[in-house]
Amino acid sequence: MTPVPRLDLAPKLKRPLSLWNPLDYLRLLYWVFFFPQALRWYVDTFGGGYIPEGEMNWRKGWELLRQNAIQRQLLFQGLALTVVTPLAVGTIFQTVNLPIDWFGVAVGMAAGVAEGVMLGVAGGMAGGVAVGMTVGVAGGVAVGVAVGVAGGLALGVTLGVAGGLAGGVAFVVAFVVAGGMAGGVVVGVTRGMVGGVAVGMTVGLARGLAFGVTLGMVAGVAVGVTFGVVAGVAVGVTLGVAVVVIILRPETWLIGSLFNLRTIQNGSWLLPRITLLPLPNLVWRLQNWLQNDWETGLHNVNELLAYTLQFIPVIQAVNRVLAKIPSEQLIWTVSQLATNPFDWNIVRFASASLDETLKSRFIRNLLSFYFFLPRSWGEGLQTRFNTDTRLDTPAHAAAAGFWHLHEKEPARAIEAFAIVRSLLYGEEMFTLAQTLAAFKKAQKPASIAAIQVPLFPQEPLLHPITWKVLVSLRRVVEDVQFVNRSVSRSARSLALNRALGELTKTLNQADTLPQAEQGLIIDIAQTWQESLLQITGEVGEICITKPVVNPYVVGDPVQGHLFVGREDIIRQLEELWVMGNQLQSVVLYGHRRMGKTSILVNAANCLDSQIQLAYVNLLRLGDSPQGVGEVLMAICDEISQTVKLPAPADADLLNLPYRTFERYLKQVEVKLDGGLIIALDEFEKIEDLIEAKKIPIDFMGFLRGLVQMSSKIAFAFAGLHTLEEMTADYFQPFFASVIPIHVGFQERAATRQILANPGNEDFPLDYIPEALDKIYALTHGQPYLVQLLGFQLVRRYNDFVFEQGRSRDPVFTVEDVEAVINDSEFFKRGRYYFDGVWGQAARGAEGQQAIVQVLAPHPEGLSLDALAQSTGMNDADLQEALNTLKRHDVVEETQGSWRIMVELFRRWVLQQ
Structure with a gap:
C-alpha cells in the first residue's frame, strides 16, 4: 500500500515582505x-x-x-x-x-x-x-x-x-x-x-x-x-x-492540471489555487487517502480547503468515504472530521445537500443583489429553498449532531445523536447534547440550581476532556443548589466562591476543548459567571486559617447575640410586659435544660428601655439557715444592683422580713420611671424550702400579695413543674394570679437557625440540609442537646484540621453527626440533661422510669397494651405515669403508640 503523502500547500515565505524588495x-x-x-x-x-x-x-x-x-x-x-x-x-x-x-x-x-x-x-x-x-x-x-x-x-x-x-x-x-x-x-x-x-x-x-x-x-x-x-x-x-x-479561470486549471495530474506538488507555483473547476482525479485521490489513512487524509483535506477552491471535490470525497465507514467506527470517524476543520461547512455538508444549498444561494443573490431588490427580500425567499441537515442515514445524522453542537443548537444535536445512539460512542454524544441543552437553558441562579444533570457515561470516552469540564460544571450546579438552600451566610459564600472558581477554571482551559462543543461551553460558563457575580454582594469570601471559635454554649445560659430560636416566647413576654397597661406576672415551666434561664436572662434585652429585669437564681440560697429573711435578702441584693437603690439592712430583713421587703419595694416603685420584673429562677427551690420547714407556708401568700401590689412591678417564676402538679393548698391560690408559659422543644426551623447561624456572623462552617435534619431527629429540638451537638462538631473539626493537620470541607455531613454521637464523650458531657430527665421521672407518679426502660429498645414505640404487659402496671397507674411523662416532654403518643420523644435520651437509657 502506497503511503498517503502529507500535503503542505502554504506559502514558503519565511520572512515578512519588504518595502524595498x-x-x-x-x-x-x-x-x-x-x-x-x-x-x-x-x-x-x-x-x-x-x-x-x-x-x-x-x-x-x-x-x-x-x-x-x-x-x-x-x-x-x-x-x-x-x-x-x-x-x-x-x-x-x-x-x-x-x-x-x-x-x-x-x-x-x-x-x-x-x-x-x-x-x-x-x-x-x-x-x-x-x-x-x-x-x-x-x-x-x-x-x-x-x-x-x-x-x-x-x-x-x-x-x-x-x-x-x-x-x-x-x-x-x-x-x-x-x-x-x-x-x-x-x-x-x-x-x-x-x-x-x-x-x-x-x-x-x-x-x-x-x-x-x-x-x-x-x-x-x-x-x-x-x-x-x-x-x-x-x-x-x-x-x-x-x-x-x-x-x-480555465487556463490555470488547464496548466495546473497537467503539472499536478499524477501528484500534487507542495511547492509548485503552478498548483491551481483560484479555479472552481475540479482538478482531475482529485475526488478519487482524496477518497483513497481518506480510506487508507483517515487522519492524514483529513490533514490533506484541510490543506486543500485552506489554499485552493476545491471545496466541491473535497465534499464529494468525504461523503463517499463516510458512507462506507463501519457503524462501530462511524462516530469516531466523524468526530475526527470535526476536530479542527479549516472550514466547518465541511461537517455541515457531510449531512446537508451542497447542491440544494448552492441553488438556494444563487436564487437569493440573483434576486436580491443583481436585480437591485432589497437583500432581506431575497433572504426571505431563500428560506423557502434553503436546505437543512439530513438524518436519513447514520453518517448524515452523526455529522448533523457535531454540526449542531458547533452551531450552539444542542436541542437539534439531541435529535441527531438519537439516531445513532446505539452505535459506539453514540450514547455518550447523546448524553453530552442532553447535558449541554440543560446547561444552556439555565440562565439565572434559581434555574441553574434546578438543573437535573443526566448521569454521565462511563469510560472509555470519545471526548474525555469535555467530560472533565462537565464534571466541573456539575459541581457548579451543586454549589448553586447549596447556595439556594443553605441558611448559613458563610457557607453560602464558600459555595458561591467555589462555583465561580470552577467557572473561571473552565474558561481558562476552554482552548483544550473539542471545537464542536467549545463555543457552547464557553457561552454557558460566561452566562453562569455573569449570573452568579450578580449575587456575590450578598456574601463575602471566607478562608479558614485558624481554629474556629466555638459559638455553641453548653450548660451555661446563652446570652446576647448567641441567643436565638425562642422568638415565640419572647414575643409573648413583650405582649405581657410592654404592650399592656400594667405588667403581668408569669411562670415559665418545662423540664431541665429547656432554656428557661436563657429566656429570663435575655428577656431584658427585648424589653422597653423603661422596663428593667432583676434576675435571681434561687439555687444559690442553699439550705437558707436564716429562713425567709435570707431569701428576701438575696432578692433585695439583685434588685439593688438593677435599680441602683441601696438594699435594706440585713438585720432589718432578718428581724422583720415581710415588712422590710414590702417597704423596700414601695421605695423602688417610686424610683422607677417604667417598670421592674423580678425573675425568680429555679422556683421549685421555694417548695423544697417550705417542705424542709426552712421558710413558713405563708411565704406563698406573701408573694401573692406582692404580685397584686403594684402595676409597675411583676414577677417571673421559672421551674420544672407544671401548675397542675403544684397541688398544695399554698400554691394553688398563688398561681391563680400568674400567667403560665410552657417552655418546650424548639421547632425544626429554629433548630436549623441555631446550628447554621449560631449568633456569630463570622462562623465559617456549615451543614448540609440532611445533617440538620439528622440533628433535629436526634434531639427533637431540645436546646441543650442541640448546642451540645454543635459544640462537639466544631471541636471535632478543629481537632481534625488544626491538630491532626488533615484537610476536609468546612461542611458538616450526616456522617459527622453520627461520628459525634457514637463517641462516648458525647453522652458523658450530656449527663446533666440525661440525669435530670431520669431523676425527674422518679418523682411524682409511680412507674415512670419503668415505662421509659421498656420503651427504650423500641424507637417506633409500643401500644398501651404492650406497655401494660411489659411493665405489669394496671391501667390507671400506667395512664397516670404516661400523662406525667407526657407533661414533662419525655414521651409522646402517635397513632396509638407511645414512644420516647428525644432519640438521644432513648439511646442513653439503653446504655444504662
Missing part, C-alpha cells in the same frame, strides 16, 4: 491574482492574526493598523501597487500606440482602491484594512485600464458598456478573492459561481444597457441611441461570457 511586490501581485489564500496565511503568520468575517469593523481595522507594523506596511505596499502598476501599464500601452485616457485610469484606480478598502474592512478579509487595500490592486488595475482605454477610444456607448462591465469584472475579481478568504472556501465557490454568471450577464446587460443608453444620449454626436442600446446588449453578452471565463 521589488521581488516582494511581484510576489504580492502573484498572490492577488493567482494565490489570494496566501494573504490570509501572511496575516496569520506575520500580521497579528486573522479576524473572522463578522467580527471585523472599522474600529478593529484601524486599531489593527495602529498596533501592527506588518499591517501598516502591507497597506503601504498596496498603495504603491495601486498607484505604480496602473501607470506602468498605461505607459506600456502608450508605447505601443494605444490611446489612453489618463483621467479614466485615475478614476478606475480610485474606484478599485475604494472597493478594496470596503471589502477589507466590512468583510474582515484576511484580517483587516491592509489586505483589503492590497486586493484593491486587482480592481484598481482592471477598472482603471478598462476605463482609460475606453475613454481613449472616445466612444460614448462603448465607454458606457466597457466601463460598466469593467467595473463588474473588477468587483467580481475582488469579491471572489475576498469571499474565498474571508468567508471560507464555500463562500468563494458560491460567490464565484453566482457572481461570475450573474455579474457578467446581468451587469453586462443591465448596466451596460443603462450606460449605453445614457451615455449614447449624451454623446449622441457620434452614435445614436439605438446603436447604444444594441451595442450595450451585444457587448454585455460578450463580456458576460468573458466574466464567466475569468471566474472559472
